[in-house]
Amino acid sequence: MAFLEKNKAPELHLDTDSEGHQSLILSGDWTVSTLADADQQISRLNVAKDKLTCIDVSEVDHLDTSGAWLIHRTRGQLEFSGRKVQLTGVTPIRESLFHEIEKHHPPRWQPDRSGFTIVGFLEATGRQMVEVYKDTLAMLHILGSLGIVLSTVLLQPKRLRSIAIAVQFDRSCIGAVPIVALMSFLIGAIISQQGGFYLRQFGADIFVVDLAGILVLREIGVILTAIMVAGRSGSAFTAELGAMRMQEEVDALHVIGLSVTEVLVLPRILALMIALPILTFVADISALFGAGLITWAYLDIPPAAFLTQLQAAITVNTFVVGIIKAPFMALIVGLIACVEGLKVEGSSESLGRHTTMSVVKAIFLVIVVDGLFAMFFAAIGV
Numbered sequence: 240m241a242f243l244e245k246n247k248a249p250e251l252h253l254d255t256d257s258e259g260h261q262s263l264i265l266s267g268d269w270t271v272s273t274l275a276d277a278d279q280q281i282s283r284l285n286v287a288k289d290k291l292t293c294i295d296v297s298e299v300d301h302l303d304t305s306g307a308w309l310i311h312r313t314r315g316q317l318e319f320s321g322r323k324v325q326l327t328g329v330t331p332i333r334e335s336l337f338h339e340i341e342k343h344h345p346p347r348w349q350p351d352r353s354g355f356t357i358v359g360f361l362e363a364t365g366r367q368m369v370e371v372y373k374d375t376l377a378m379l380h381i382l383g384s385l386g387i388v389l390s391t392v393l394l395q396p397k398r399l400r401s402i403a404i405a406v407q408f409d410r411s412c413i414g415a416v417p418i419v420a421l422m423s424f425l426i427g428a429i430i431s432q433q434g435g436f437y438l439r440q441f442g443a444d445i446f447v448v449d450l451a452g453i454l455v456l457r458e459i460g461v462i463l464t465a466i467m468v469a470g471r472s473g474s475a476f477t478a479e480l481g482a483m484r485m486q487e488e489v490d491a492l493h494v495i496g497l498s499v500t501e502v503l504v505l506p507r508i509l510a511l512m513i514a515l516p517i518l519t520f521v522a523d524i525s526a527l528f529g530a531g532l533i534t535w536a537y538l539d540i541p542p543a544a545f546l547t548q549l550q551a552a553i554t555v556n557t558f559v560v561g562i563i564k565a566p567f568m569a570l571i572v573g574l575i576a577c578v579e580g581l582k583v584e585g586s587s588e589s590l591g592r593h594t595t596m597s598v599v600k601a602i603f604l605v606i607v608v609d610g611l612f613a614m615f616f617a618a619i620g621v
Contacts, residue, residue, distance in 0.1 A: 247300055249277040251284065254295075261291045262327075266298035269306025277306065281313050291317055297328025307336050374600070377578045384500040385508065391501075403506035404513075411472040411507075412514030418471070419464055419518050420525040426463060427455060427526030431533040444538045448545055449552035451530035456553060460523040461561045462609050465568040468515060469601035473576040476507050477597040480580025481590040489581065499581070508573035515569035516562050523561065556621055564612050571608060572601045 249267040256262070263284075269277055294314055296302070310326075317324045329337065392399045434447040480503060483489050492499050527549070534540040540548075579597035583590050 247273075249273045249280065249306075251277075251280055262293050262295050263291060264295045264298060265310070266300070268301040269296075269299050269310065270301050270303045271305040274305050274309060277309055281309070291324060293325040293327045295328045296326065296333070302333055302336070304336065304340070307333070307340055311337060311340050374578065377582070378574050381500065381504060381574055381578055384498075385505060388498060388501045388505055392505075398501070400502070400506050403502075404510050407507050407510035408514055410475070411468065411510050412517055415468065415471055415514070415518060416521055419467055419522050422467060423455075423460065423463060423522035423525040424529035426459060427451060427529035428533045430454060430459070430526075431530040432537055435534060435538045439538065445540065445544075445548055447534060447538065448530075448540070448548040451534075452527065452549045452553045453557060455526040455530070456523055456557045456561050458561070458609065458613075460526055461519045461564045461568065462605065464515065464518045464522045465565070465572065465605045465609075466602050468511070468518065468569070469572045469576075469605060470598050472511060472514075473572045473601045474594050474598050476573065476576035477580040477583075477594045478590065480577060481583030481593055484581060484583045485585050485587075485590065504573075504577045507577065508570060511569040511573045512566045515572075516565040519562060519565045523558070560612075560616055560621060564609065567612075568605050568608060571604050575601045575604065 247267040249265070249269050251263060251265050254262045254264055267273070294310065294317075296310065299306075314324050314326060326337065431447055431451050434450045435444050438444045438447050438450075480489070483503070489499055489503075492502060531542055531545045534545055535542060576597050579593040579600070583593050
């Protein structure tokens with residue numbers, strides 16, 4: 240009567256030489272039939288990874304693709320400690336088997352995006368919601384740490400980095416005045432020209448002054464300035480912090496015991512919150528100046544009549560409504576820029592992606608916040 244040969248149980252044990260180097264010696268059968276037992280033994284293995292130098296397979300009786308893959312996977316897990324683990328006792332036939340396994344790693348699973356499906360749409364929506372949730376948590380984390388740092392600075396004013404704030408203010412505000420003034424001047428001129436073109440048909444061209452004054456002071460001045468600051472200063476903050484992340488300077492601050500929020504985030508956000516109201520005022524003046532020139536040249540409304548009508552159309556509240564929004568928008572732009580900068584990984588592709596996302600997210604939230612303020616001021620009758 241013929242009997243099937245019984246599989247030998249897989250075994251493994253550690254051997255230590257005189258220099259303290261360890262070898263993992265395998266024996267028995269490493270096949271698909273004994274794979275579960277072998278995997279359990281490996282999971283219970285307690286190896287000093289800094290001393291292990293090789294895996295010896297010379298005493299393995301039977302080896303198939305499943306067993307070779309398990310050995311290959313174990314070797315890779317052991318090498319995560321940073322030490323090279325050699326594979327010894329390999330016959331030429333088994334060496335070709337391990338070589339083929341090295342070339343045929345299982346591909347990473349990718350969802351099928353060949354066409355539109357309901358499941359794919361729901362999956363993409365879910366992933367986006369998860370990312371929004373993570374971004375919200377990151378912003379709240381930075382905001383909370385800012386509160387802690389500000390309370391510390393109030394108790395110990397010497398810890399406030401005034402020089403860093405002044406440098407960031409110079410870059411965010413003084414350097415931005417020309418482009419903000421030019422863009423606002425052009426926007427004010429366009430509003431007046433387009434408004435005058437249509438109002439003239441009804442003989443109400445004088446009311447273009449009311450249109451330009453209220454629109455610029457309440458909405459256009461602050462939102463246009465915030466968008467330009469998001470594209471100019473927000474992207475710069477993200478790029479600076481991202482470069483520091485790539486060069487491990489942020490990790491160095493952690494190592495020497497300094498707060499990243501206090502050293503890097505607080506000066507930038509404070510400078511931006513001071514700069515944006517000033518830039519908004521510059522934008523308002525430039526836009527009204529452009530509107531005045533166009534109404535004079537295009538509608539024959541002299542500067543004196545323009546100023547008289549403007550004084551009758553606007554009040555102090557009209558100006559204050561726009562200025563109040565500026566610090567909040569600066570806070571949002573600064574928070575998003577710093578969060579995206581600190582999320583940068585160690586590649587230039589990651590830096591570019593997060594810089595782009597910083598600008599896009601900041602502009603989107605600036606418009607959302609402006610809408611919330613509009614509803615709030617309408618509710619209180621301002």
